[in-house]
Amino acid sequence: MIRCLAALLLASGTLAAQVPEGFDVADTPGDAGGSVVASWKQLPNEDASVTYVVSVSRSKDGPWEEASRFPATGGFKSDAPKYFWFWSSNREEHFVEIPAFEPGEGEKGPIEIWVRLEVVTPSATAATAPLSATPRPNWWNWPKTNVFVFICLFGVATFYLIRRARRDPNLFIRRIPGLDAMEEAIGRATEMGKPILYLNGLDGMSSISTIASTCILGQVARRVASYDTQISVPCYDPVVMSVCQEVMREAFYSSGRPDSYRPESAFFVTNDQFGYVAAVDGIMMREKPAACFYFGFYYAESLLLAETGGTTGAIQIAGTDSVTQLPFFIASCDYTLIGEELYAASAYLSREPIQLGSLVAQDWGKIAVLGVLLLGTLASLARLDFFKHLLATF
Amino acid sequence: MSVELKKLIPRWAVFFVVAVALVWSLLIPRKSDFPGTSVVKGVYDRIDALPAGSPVLISSDFDPGSEAEMEPMLRAVLAHCWRKKLRVVVMTLCSPNSMPLARRIVTEAAATHGAVEGTDYALMNFKAGASAAILALGQSWAQVYPVDLNGTKISEIPAMKGITKLTDFPYALCIASVNTADSWVLAGNARYGLNVGIGCTAVSATDYYPYLNSKQITGLIGGLAGAAQYESLVKEPGDASAKMPTQSVIHVTIVLLIVIGNILHFVAKWRKS
Amino acid sequence: MIHLKRTVPLAIAFLSGIILMLQYFIPHPASETVLQYSQDWLTTIAYVAMLLGVGSLLQSHSLKIRRQVPGWGYSAVALITFGLTVLAGFHGKEDGPGGPLNWIYENLLNQMSATMFSILGFFIASAAFRAFRARSLESTLLLLAAVIIMLGQVPVGAHLPVIPEAAAWILAVQTTAAKRAIMFGVALGSIATALRVIFGIERAYLGGE
Numbered sequence: 001m002i003r004c005l006a007a008l009l010l011a012s013g014t015l016a017a018q019v020p021e022g023f024d025v026a027d028t029p030g031d032a033g034g035s036v037v038a039s040w041k042q043l044p045n046e047d048a049s050v051t052y053v054v055s056v057s058r059s060k061d062g063p064w065e066e067a068s069r070f071p072a073t074g075g076f077k078s079d080a081p082k083y084f085w086f087w088s089s090n091r092e093e094h095f096v097e098i099p100a101f102e103p104g105e106g107e108k109g110p111i112e113i114w115v116r117l118e119v120v121t122p123s124a125t126a127a128t129a130p131l132s133a134t135p136r137p138n139w140w141n142w143p144k145t146n147v148f149v150f151i152c153l154f155g156v157a158t159f160y161l162i163r164r165a166r167r168d169p170n171l172f173i174r175r176i177p178g179l180d181a182m183e184e185a186i187g188r189a190t191e192m193g194k195p196i197l198y199l200n201g202l203d204g205m206s207s208i209s210t211i212a213s214t215c216i217l218g219q220v221a222r223r224v225a226s227y228d229t230q231i232s233v234p235c236y237d238p239v240v241m242s243v244c245q246e247v248m249r250e251a252f253y254s255s256g257r258p259d260s261y262r263p264e265s266a267f268f269v270t271n272d273q274f275g276y277v278a279a280v281d282g283i284m285m286r287e288k289p290a291a292c293f294y295f296g297f298y299y300a301e302s303l304l305l306a307e308t309g310g311t312t313g314a315i316q317i318a319g320t321d322s323v324t325q326l327p328f329f330i331a332s333c334d335y336t337l338i339g340e341e342l343y344a345a346s347a348y349l350s351r352e353p354i355q356l357g358s359l360v361a362q363d364w365g366k367i368a369v370l371g372v373l374l375l376g377t378l379a380s381l382a383r384l385d386f387f388k389h390l391l392a393t394f
Numbered sequence: 395m396s397v398e399l400k401k402l403i404p405r406w407a408v409f410f411v412v413a414v415a416l417v418w419s420l421l422i423p424r425k426s427d428f429p430g431t432s433v434v435k436g437v438y439d440r441i442d443a444l445p446a447g448s449p450v451l452i453s454s455d456f457d458p459g460s461e462a463e464m465e466p467m468l469r470a471v472l473a474h475c476w477r478k479k480l481r482v483v484v485m486t487l488c489s490p491n492s493m494p495l496a497r498r499i500v501t502e503a504a505a506t507h508g509a510v511e512g513t514d515y516a517l518m519n520f521k522a523g524a525s526a527a528i529l530a531l532g533q534s535w536a537q538v539y540p541v542d543l544n545g546t547k548i549s550e551i552p553a554m555k556g557i558t559k560l561t562d563f564p565y566a567l568c569i570a571s572v573n574t575a576d577s578w579v580l581a582g583n584a585r586y587g588l589n590v591g592i593g594c595t596a597v598s599a600t601d602y603y604p605y606l607n608s609k610q611i612t613g614l615i616g617g618l619a620g621a622a623q624y625e626s627l628v629k630e631p632g633d634a635s636a637k638m639p640t641q642s643v644i645h646v647t648i649v650l651l652i653v654i655g656n657i658l659h660f661v662a663k664w665r666k667s
Numbered sequence: 668m669i670h671l672k673r674t675v676p677l678a679i680a681f682l683s684g685i686i687l688m689l690q691y692f693i694p695h696p697a698s699e700t701v702l703q704y705s706q707d708w709l710t711t712i713a714y715v716a717m718l719l720g721v722g723s724l725l726q727s728h729s730l731k732i733r734r735q736v737p738g739w740g741y742s743a744v745a746l747i748t749f750g751l752t753v754l755a756g757f758h759g760k761e762d763g764p765g766g767p768l769n770w771i772y773e774n775l776l777n778q779m780s781a782t783m784f785s786i787l788g789f790f791i792a793s794a795a796f797r798a799f800r801a802r803s804l805e806s807t808l809l810l811l812a813a814v815i816i817m818l819g820q821v822p823v824g825a826h827l828p829v830i831p832e833a834a835a836w837i838l839a840v841q842t843t844a845a846k847r848a849i850m851f852g853v854a855l856g857s858i859a860t861a862l863r864v865i866f867g868i869e870r871a872y873l874g875g876e
Contacts, residue, residue: 211872264727274780328791339849355863462784495777523706619821648792652795656801
């Protein structure tokens with residue numbers, strides 16, 4: 001018992017005399033310049049009785065202010081992969097991120113930060129010589145490079161396939177019944193002498209689904225112009241209204257029917273969700289459109305629109321990337337475009353080789369994702385974490 | 395719907411049956427205990443573990459249309475926070491309509507729990523551009539909100555003591571009927587490592603299960619059922635607990651209507667053949 | 668003129684798309700400033716565009732009243748309430764309790780929005796009654812899943828065997844898997860559409876060919 005105690009004292013005394021190797025202070029990688037990072041290698045045989053205390057100062061000689069205090073069992077670089085990634089040596093090195101500025105102080109410019117590390121054990125304390133670093137804003141966030149690489153690869157594939165589509169325009173695209181039915185719906189509206197109702201969803205022009213919807217509107221407006229049918233486009237957003245007016249005007253002009261274009265076809269209703277749906281429902285009940293098209297992003301009002309349209313006997317075609325509203329459209333509409341079919345619609349209807357090429361690129365992307373899922377699953381089963389780390393996002 | 399079914403059971407008859415079920419459900423006794431599921435407990439346990447005096451950020455991102463579903467959730471969480479003597483900061487990224495609504499709910503709840511504005515809670519105004527606002531808050535709170543809703547400087551509000559940026563909050567809860575919850579996960583959690591929980595409408599709850607599975611959020615309060623569970627956990631039955639029997643009755647009614655519809659469908663099919 | 672209508676907007680779309688895409692990868696404060704600046708511009712344009720929207724609203728309703736089309740009374744109501752709300756906004760405190768605008772918001776807008784939302788319950792019943800038919804294997808599975816989830820989400824389901832666990836499993840596994848699959852497709856489609864818009868391949872939003 002006494003021998004054990006003596007050995008323990010000797011060991012702790014030996015430990016307390018050491019300062020960690022590799023103590024370094026540097027600018028935090030991949031940040032906006034608001035902090036520095038102090039790092040050091042773990043001590044041999046360190047345990048919970050050892051405490052690290054990190055102090056900071058604006059000058060080498062102090063005064064020192066305690067920035068962090070933690071036991072040696074924590075604070076490893078492996079806990080912060082967004083800075084240090086997943087290298088195996090991270091499990092053997094400690095680190096502390098030290099904010100460099102008081103609130104609002106950052107505007108004054110970079111300030112040199114001095115950092116000192118103390119190793120505190122039950123019997124003694126040891127301290128390193130202070131080191132300094134200046135926090136600087138970085139121009140690249142390296143942990144996000146994998147995302148950038150994927151986007152570049154996908155972009156290259158898209159442009160390659162677009163070039164290929166220009167050379168060979170006979171690309172196969174599977175039938176999308178909802179889009180094929182649009183021609184039939186427009187014809188039906190023309191025969192019945194009733195208007196078509198076209199909705200762009202409840203998002204603004206910055207939403208991809210709204211952009212896709214306005215592109216489809218151009219195709220629909222061309223057909224409407226040539227058949228001389230009425231079309232009504234109630235809009236939720238004023239910017240979307242302006243875009244729709246311009247799209248429809250060009251469609252009518254390019255179809256040789258400038259006299260048929262009415263600017264009031266696309267009009268602003270309100271940007272209140274249920275006020276919009278109440279107004280559109282009222283339009284449906286009064287004007288009894290023969291066809292209702294719902295393309296864009298929808299929220300809770302999707303079923304209100306679709307059910308009301310259903311009571312009027314209109315043929316209804318919907319397309320949305322709003323996953324929560326898809327079931328409601330599927331239950332109430334005659335045809336529904338699911339998710340990416342909405343984005344494919346413009347290419348499908350125009351049949352332009354350039355746009356069809358990007359559709360093929362999407363399919364290649366999906367095959368790549370499937371491959372990554374399969375490889376990732378196998379790698380995880382084999383406990384090969386490198387693959388998972390390669391795809392980690394921060 | 396086939397022509398025969400339409401004639402047999404017109405749409406208005408379905409509406410009438412639902413209306414009758416709704417009225418009947420208001421007359422049946424109220425139950426007040428709803429066992430919390432692990433997803434709701436994920437939010438509850440996190441807030442419960444916070445020491446007294448800790449700040450909690452609540453982003454109240456719903457408008458009057460979804461108030462019925464979201465208000466009980468907000469009230470239950472506020473009750474929990476004030477019982478634990480936590481400081482609550484309420485902001486909104488949804489729309490200008492959201493903060494008047496949130497303020498009414500918060501001030502009513504504060505009156506019930508004896509919470510004082512400025513000391514126990516603070517209200518921030520609406521900020522546009524959800525992700526951008528969250529990213530900016532991660533750099534500096536005062537840059538985005540130099541003053542609170544009443545025009546008081548942030549530095550003069552006791553409830554905001556020690557908060558200089560987003561990561562000074564140990565926990566943030568986004569109660570949203572719109573997709574700002576995605577912004578909190580992508581900008582708040584992914585970018586700054588903020589611990590985030592989500593409260594949402596029942597129909598949107600399935601959108602956030604992937605975040606739950608990948609541990610990007612600690613928990614999820616989904617719809618009225620989630621709110622009722624939270625009320626049971628904090629032992630303060632409120633609107634959600636009162637409305638759950640109605641939801642039960644309506645769900646059972648819809649299931650019965652589906653069964654009846656299928657029976658009639660097969661009978662019509664058999665007669666035709 | 669073609670230059671202004673075509674080339675300049677395409678150049679703006681290209682430059683802003685590339686800059687904002689790269690902004691995500693650059694942590695420098697200058698990059699955050701660019702993002703904040705663009706968000707501020709977006710908000711400013713949205714609010715200025717509201718003037719266009721109000722103009723369109725007034726014009727379309729005035730036209731309906733002048734032509735006395737069927738239902739022109741609703742347009743008259745819309746214009747009258749628009750005017751009253753604007754007057755209420757100019758009179759008294761806009762966001763304080765007791766002011767006329769706040770009264771309109773609390774007692775009219777909130778209540779009407781809640782009413783419209785509550786109609787959804789009836790429509791869901793009607794849609795479920797009509798759509799959930801066991802016509803084929805897929806529709807039968809859909810029907811069973813819907814019934815299990817509906818019962819599992821309410822206290823009544825807790826008294827039934829297996830239902831709560833089955834509902835939780837369907838939500839956490841099946842639904843999540845399906846949503847993830849749709850989200851993959853939507854994400855790739857979004858990237859492809861965004862690339863088409865940024866590089867000027869997709870120009871329909873500008874108006875025609």
